[in-house]
Amino acid sequence: MAKNLTTRAEDYSKWYNELVIKADLAENSGVRGCMVIKPYGFAIWERMQAELDRMFKETGHQNAYFPLFIPKSYFSKEASHVDGFAKECAVVTHYRLKNAEDGSGVVVDEDAKLEEELIVRPTSETIIWDTYRKWVQSYRDLPLLINQWANVVRWEMRTRLFLRTTEFLWQEGHTAHATKKEALEEAEQMMHVYADFAENYMAVPVVKGTKTESERFAGALETYCIEALMQDGKALQAGTSHFLGQNFAKAFDVKFATKEGSQEYVWATSWGVSTRLMGALIMTHSDDNGLVLPPNLAPDQVVIVPIYRNDEQFDAVSEVAKKLMTELRAQGIRVKFDNRDTHKPGWKFNEYELKGVPVRIAIGPKDIEKGTVEIARRDTLQKEFISMEGVVEKVTSLMEEIQNNLFKKAINHRSEHTTEVNSYEEFKDMLKTKGGFLSAHWDGTAETEERIKNETKATIRCIPIDRKEEAGTCIFTGKPSVGRVLFAKAY
Amino acid sequence: MAKNLTTRAEDYSKWYNELVIKADLAENSGVRGCMVIKPYGFAIWERMQAELDRMFKETGHQNAYFPLFIPKSYFSKEASHVDGFAKECAVVTHYRLKNAEDGSGVVVDEDAKLEEELIVRPTSETIIWDTYRKWVQSYRDLPLLINQWANVVRWEMRTRLFLRTTEFLWQEGHTAHATKKEALEEAEQMMHVYADFAENYMAVPVVKGTKTESERFAGALETYCIEALMQDGKALQAGTSHFLGQNFAKAFDVKFATKEGSQEYVWATSWGVSTRLMGALIMTHSDDNGLVLPPNLAPDQVVIVPIYRNDEQFDAVSEVAKKLMTELRAQGIRVKFDNRDTHKPGWKFNEYELKGVPVRIAIGPKDIEKGTVEIARRDTLQKEFISMEGVVEKVTSLMEEIQNNLFKKAINHRSEHTTEVNSYEEFKDMLKTKGGFLSAHWDGTAETEERIKNETKATIRCIPIDRKEEAGTCIFTGKPSVGRVLFAKAY
Ligand SMILES: [Zn+2]
Ligand SMILES: [Zn+2]
Numbered sequence: 001m002a003k004n005l006t007t008r009a010e011d012y013s014k015w016y017n018e019l020v021i022k023a024d025l026a027e028n029s030g031v032r033g034c035m036v037i038k039p040y041g042f043a044i045w046e047r048m049q050a051e052l053d054r055m056f057k058e059t060g061h062q063n064a065y066f067p068l069f070i071p072k073s074y075f076s077k078e079a080s081h082v083d084g085f086a087k088e089c090a091v092v093t094h095y096r097l098k099n100a101e102d103g104s105g106v107v108v109d110e111d112a113k114l115e116e117e118l119i120v121r122p123t124s125e126t127i128i129w130d131t132y133r134k135w136v137q138s139y140r141d142l143p144l145l146i147n148q149w150a151n152v153v154r155w156e157m158r159t160r161l162f163l164r165t166t167e168f169l170w171q172e173g174h175t176a177h178a179t180k181k182e183a184l185e186e187a188e189q190m191m192h193v194y195a196d197f198a199e200n201y202m203a204v205p206v207v208k209g210t211k212t213e214s215e216r217f218a219g220a221l222e223t224y225c226i227e228a229l230m231q232d233g234k235a236l237q238a239g240t241s242h243f244l245g246q247n248f249a250k251a252f253d254v255k256f257a258t259k260e261g262s263q264e265y266v267w268a269t270s271w272g273v274s275t276r277l278m279g280a281l282i283m284t285h286s287d288d289n290g291l292v293l294p295p296n297l298a299p300d301q302v303v304i305v306p307i308y309r310n311d312e313q314f315d316a317v318s319e320v321a322k323k324l325m326t327e328l329r330a331q332g333i334r335v336k337f338d339n340r341d342t343h344k345p346g347w348k349f350n351e352y353e354l355k356g357v358p359v360r361i362a363i364g365p366k367d368i369e370k371g372t373v374e375i376a377r378r379d380t381l382q383k384e385f386i387s388m389e390g391v392v393e394k395v396t397s398l399m400e401e402i403q404n405n406l407f408k409k410a411i412n413h414r415s416e417h418t419t420e421v422n423s424y425e426e427f428k429d430m431l432k433t434k435g436g437f438l439s440a441h442w443d444g445t446a447e448t449e450e451r452i453k454n455e456t457k458a459t460i461r462c463i464p465i466d467r468k469e470e471a472g473t474c475i476f477t478g479k480p481s482v483g484r485v486l487f488a489k490a491y
Numbered sequence: 492m493a494k495n496l497t498t499r500a501e502d503y504s505k506w507y508n509e510l511v512i513k514a515d516l517a518e519n520s521g522v523r524g525c526m527v528i529k530p531y532g533f534a535i536w537e538r539m540q541a542e543l544d545r546m547f548k549e550t551g552h553q554n555a556y557f558p559l560f561i562p563k564s565y566f567s568k569e570a571s572h573v574d575g576f577a578k579e580c581a582v583v584t585h586y587r588l589k590n591a592e593d594g595s596g597v598v599v600d601e602d603a604k605l606e607e608e609l610i611v612r613p614t615s616e617t618i619i620w621d622t623y624r625k626w627v628q629s630y631r632d633l634p635l636l637i638n639q640w641a642n643v644v645r646w647e648m649r650t651r652l653f654l655r656t657t658e659f660l661w662q663e664g665h666t667a668h669a670t671k672k673e674a675l676e677e678a679e680q681m682m683h684v685y686a687d688f689a690e691n692y693m694a695v696p697v698v699k700g701t702k703t704e705s706e707r708f709a710g711a712l713e714t715y716c717i718e719a720l721m722q723d724g725k726a727l728q729a730g731t732s733h734f735l736g737q738n739f740a741k742a743f744d745v746k747f748a749t750k751e752g753s754q755e756y757v758w759a760t761s762w763g764v765s766t767r768l769m770g771a772l773i774m775t776h777s778d779d780n781g782l783v784l785p786p787n788l789a790p791d792q793v794v795i796v797p798i799y800r801n802d803e804q805f806d807a808v809s810e811v812a813k814k815l816m817t818e819l820r821a822q823g824i825r826v827k828f829d830n831r832d833t834h835k836p837g838w839k840f841n842e843y844e845l846k847g848v849p850v851r852i853a854i855g856p857k858d859i860e861k862g863t864v865e866i867a868r869r870d871t872l873q874k875e876f877i878s879m880e881g882v883v884e885k886v887t888s889l890m891e892e893i894q895n896n897l898f899k900k901a902i903n904h905r906s907e908h909t910t911e912v913n914s915y916e917e918f919k920d921m922l923k924t925k926g927g928f929l930s931a932h933w934d935g936t937a938e939t940e941e942r943i944k945n946e947t948k949a950t951i952r953c954i955p956i957d958r959k960e961e962a963g964t965c966i967f968t969g970k971p972s973v974g975r976v977l978f979a980k981a982y
Contacts, residue, residue: 036555063530063534068644090560127522
């Protein structure tokens with residue numbers, strides 16, 4: 001099977017689009033901007049969900065489910081939120097169709113017009129805080145630590161599979177606290193949870209930081225984020241966690257009785273990651289041969305391909321393969337034995353390379369004679385023969401080795417593409433020639449940020465939480481600055 | 492904590508509504524007909540999902556995700572489907588809001604009217620078969636065995652928590668096959684999977700059967716179903732699996748090349764269960780004291796409540812409780828230790844009774860002296876003192892005992908409420924006095940079915956797959972019949 005994949009050097013964006021389709025991850029649907037997540041892509045997303053869900057539960061959160069629809073009036077209640085979210089969204093205006101009188105199909109029944117339009121949730125703060133009002137009376141009811149896995153819709157004019165789609169899948173955490181301190185700690189904690197997940201499961205290094213005021217979530221007083229760097233030198237925001245202050249509590253009148261008996265507004269956070277993570281995963285590790293998956297998230301970590309010319313050989317090879325499969329599974333490794341007789345080994349090799357399976361094992365009659373198997377790593381494309389007795393141990397250690405290698409490669413790439421720049425000339429030069437993260441001094445004003453963005457398309461990705469204090473001067477205005485921020489062009 | 496729960500005898504329907512609210516399972520939201528599934532209710536649903544998902548995967552299915560929205564024109568493509576589904580549904584007509592000129596809030600932007608309206612999926616056959624056309628070329632691409640977990644919307648005028656809501660959560664399997672035989676086997680298999688799940692996890696006995704033509708899913712040639720009987724003698728359809736023939740393949744032009752090279756239409760099935768199962772679970776087992784949960788689905792299978800008067804006693808009791816918790820967890824039992832000092836033991840006892848936790852363990856200073864604990868079963872409300880050494884064994888065996896006891900009780904209730912009737916007089920009498928399943932001869936015509944329904948509100952729930960052949964005469968028309976069918980009033 002020839003892959004015919006555009007290379008990254010030729011056209012990075014085309015390479016990505018082709019890869020998503022050819023590796024059977026997702027495709028566009030008949031509905032503008034909405035994708036179909038195919039079984040292979042969804043299996044990766046399911047693994048992401050399972051790990052994140054476990055991490056959320058380990059930090060004390062519970063899942064719940066809130067309505068898909070939000071009454072239009074809810075959006076008007078929180079002033080800054082309405083500007084951010086109540087704009088490009090799907091509006092339900094009617095609740096019935098009827099047969100067209102001319103027999104041409106179905107038409108909207110104008111008699112079934114809703115009194116108040118319903119918005120398909122772009123995010124659920126409003127409907128959830130409308131609910132929390134009923135759940136919170138006393139300090140004893142706090143904190144509320146709730147998450148929901150859901151689909152959301154934001155009408156997008158230009159869409160790309162996983163990266164920006166009209167409908168996408170995500171989780172949204174919404175917590176309520178008695179104190180500002182607790183809410184801030186929660187928001188910060190979830191940034192760390194996201195970073196742990198990105199680095200240890202996705203093998204994607206991320207910078208933890210806070211957003212500038214103009215890049216914050218609509219309604220947030222502070223937005224924590226994790227920022228990743230793709231192979232083309234563009235940044236990708238991989239997760240955000242917001243400290244919402246008392247804005248939503250005030251908008252939806254959520255108060256609680258303190259221990260001392262006074263009435264106070266509740267403090268809020270919200271945090272989310274979405275199927276956009278799939279885009280980050282694909283773009284961080286994959287190469288011109290196709291997808292490269294970290295073992296911790298690969299639906300199949302190992303695939304065994306039998307080599308044979310006749311039934312007798314197939315039987316002999318199958319016996320060895322099945323025994324090996326059993327042994328590997330006993331070690332908790334996800335193994336697939338591809339015994340389809342509809343495709344040749346070479347076709348299968350290509351297929352699993354394209355699909356990023358971390359380890360491929362080939363077993364043929366000669367291997368059985370010699371007591372060996374051939375093991376191929378997807379990340380380095382290296383192959384070697386291993387004696388049968390050593391296979392389980394080898395594969396087990398490869399799982400960790402490949403996971404670590406991918407992370408190290410990504411870290412190295414990011415280091416190479418993170419540059420301290422000290423003048424606006426240098427900034428523009430680097431942005432053009434090398435891209436990546438540009439660490440630069442900024443005067444802290446939204447105006448400067450906006451002007452740099454307009455002139456270069458680079459935005460402030462974050463103010464890193466671990467940045468060192470360093471006096472300097474803004475690259476754009478020359479005004480004083482207390483530390484560097486990270487600029488980049490971004491997805 | 493006084494429960495103030497209406498009894499089943501007083502008002503069954505009111506009892507159900509109160510129980511759902513008081514046991515913290517779900518509540519109505521600010522959006523008409525849409526519910527909020529609260530963390531405790533959602534935790535039960537998550538357990539249902541986990542078991543079903545495992546069963547689907549064990550039978551070879553994979554998960555995927557298809558768009559929330561369906562273009563209106565898709566509904567017109569399958570003639571019988573349009574009448575069944577393209578009617579009471581949420582219609583998206585616009586994709587933007589804007590600030591009202593008078594500053595009163597946000598209004599629909601009339602400039603952002605969709606060319607073709609989008610329907611929020613009431614079920615996904617149309618969008619999925621539109622996709623399958625691209626996935627199926629040859630017999631090698633078949634079967635497609637795909638499931639999706641999703642939210643769906645059907646506009647309902649009268650809603651009840653879990654039983655009938657405008658938005659609900661479900662799974663929908665959609666499979667494509669090369670032959671009629673294979674598709675029929677798949678549809679039948681999934682009915683058995685659903686029945687296994689209902690009986691072995693929910694402890695809800697079900698009758699497996701097929702629907703009469705008039706009760707079939709819109710677009711199906713055969714609908715398999717499982718039917719349960721609630722405590723009030725009304726039936727509840729707990730799951731359906733449809734053999735769709737080639738209807739959707741023809742509507743969406745999905746053909747495949749056979750091994751021999753000819754082009755044929757693909758054969759289809761679809762099958763689903765929803766959050767309605769929560770209603771079935773609640774109504775089958777619960778009593779006037781609250782929820783009763785089968786151990787296999789209870790989020791907490793055991794709760795340990797400490798009894799103490801001072802800190803010293805609390806410390807001593809906690810030590811014992813924690814040790815016991817560790818031992819029980821090592822057996823795979825889900826245990827919660829409720830050490831909140833904000834509520835008294837009596838309040839907690841009531842709370843866990845209301846929430847249906849299968850086993851409650853109380854430990855006090857006297858127990859420590861005597862080396863015992865008090866164990867209370869939720870299903871029988873029996874309490875007994877058990878020596879500390881025997882607790883783990885006792886609780887482990889109670890898990891199975893309670894699960895079996897609930898199933899047996901439900902089986903007995905169903906037997907008592909299943910009656911063979913041989914005349915229309917008897918039929919109407921029984922329906923009024925005893926309710927339940929009425930097993931009766933029917934002449935096989937839609938007309939008779941319709942007339943009985945209009946006169947009595949009883950419908951044919953199913954033609955049981957294991958019914959014995961028995962010549963008889965229709966209770967309504969006296970015409971010949973080859974076997975009995977099950978009638979009941981239904982949810
Ligand atoms: Zn590079
Ligand atoms: Zn009864």
